[in-house]
Amino acid sequence: MKQSIGGYFELELNKRNLFHKDAVALNSGRNSFEYILLANKYKKAFIPLYSCDVIIQPLLKNNITYEFYTINENLEPVFDFEQLKPSECFLYTNYFGLKDNYVQHITSRFSCIIIDNAQSFFSMPQNGADSFYSTRKFFGLPDGGYSYCKKSLDIELEIDQTSIKKMGHLMKRLAFDAELGYEDFKRNEESLNDQPVKLMSQLTKKLLTNIDYETVKKRRTDNFNFLHMELGKTNKLTSLINHASIVGPLFYPYWVDNGKELRIKLQKNRIFTPVYWQNVLMISNKDTTEFDLADNMVLLPIDQRYDFSDLDYVLNLI
Numbered sequence: 001m002k003q004s005i006g007g008y009f010e011l012e013l014n015k016r017n018l019f020h021k022d023a024v025a026l027n028s029g030r031n032s033f034e035y036i037l038l039a040n041k042y043k044k045a046f047i048p049l050y051s052c053d054v055i056i057q058p059l060l061k062n063n064i065t066y067e068f069y070t071i072n073e074n075l076e077p078v079f080d081f082e083q084l085k086p087s088e089c090f091l092y093t094n095y096f097g098l099k100d101n102y103v104q105h106i107t108s109r110f111s112c113i114i115i116d117n118a119q120s121f122f123s124m125p126q127n128g129a130d131s132f133y134s135t136r137k138f139f140g141l142p143d144g145g146y147s148y149c150k151k152s153l154d155i156e157l158e159i160d161q162t163s164i165k166k167m168g169h170l171m172k173r174l175a176f177d178a179e180l181g182y183e184d185f186k187r188n189e190e191s192l193n194d195q196p197v198k199l200m201s202q203l204t205k206k207l208l209t210n211i212d213y214e215t216v217k218k219r220r221t222d223n224f225n226f227l228h229m230e231l232g233k234t235n236k237l238t239s240l241i242n243h244a245s246i247v248g249p250l251f252y253p254y255w256v257d258n259g260k261e262l263r264i265k266l267q268k269n270r271i272f273t274p275v276y277w278q279n280v281l282m283i284s285n286k287d288t289t290e291f292d293l294a295d296n297m298v299l300l301p302i303d304q305r306y307d308f309s310d311l312d313y314v315l316n317l318i
Helices: 029-040 053-061 100-109 168-175 179-191 202-208 213-234 259-268 279-283 289-296 308-317
Strands: 024-026 044-048 065-071 088-093 113-116 130-134 145-148 251-255 297-301
Touching: 024 029, 029 053, 029 088, 029 113, 029 130, 029 145, 044 053, 053 065, 065 289, 088 100, 100 113, 168 179, 213 251, 213 308, 251 259, 251 289, 259 289, 259 297, 259 308, 279 289, 289 297
Parallel strands: 044 065, 044 088, 088 113, 113 130
Antiparallel strands: 024 145, 130 145, 251 297
């Protein structure tokens, strides 16, 4: 049916090209992972101990066996890739958007690799490896994810129709402030659990066409480099930071021995830094890299909303 003409106005949005226009557009990042698992009919997955517990949901839902592996201080696996069987996959997280070079390395040598680019929206798939993305981590959106998969899932997917119900926190932050919409935000996070794999909603897709991706990418990259100039000398991740390969990252990851205390100080000054990931503290030993990362990593905001004057305020507090 032809689109209606006349009547009341809709929300005014720009119409730009999508950044991941060749990917399968789905209703969340975790469901984009599930799409890859199902399309390839994997029976077992090796997943990083240092990761969000929601990554296990698609595995449990589809009775796929999983096994944790550990990482070293370079955020790289301690793992024998030669043991992988054709029915098994290996999930690697492109941590904080810092590991594009390593992603290129492992995807050029091994098959059955899945790259979690939820923290690296602007990283493109390497060497044809399957990869997935989360849109709402980078932009003000209710849901959404992308999947690059060599195989297609052989079922017809419905279009998600629930996005309109998940806009409350976005509207409250726009009209008021972050604290007022926080409870709505938490409810939205919970609503994403155990959702069936569906195609991205029309609302989310239209909101994604409104984004100036090149401006966002440049602002995030510039802000990252600005903070690193001041904090690099005390950041335990400094040796990993190759400026040429870092494009539009999610946060500036500041790994220091007193990170937990620093996060509390910043929060008292209304600088909100997420914790990745508290579940890791429950399943890892205190003397492991994973425990230290989960306990002391400070993820400083560098996104498109902020300029150098905002970051100067953060630096002064640090």
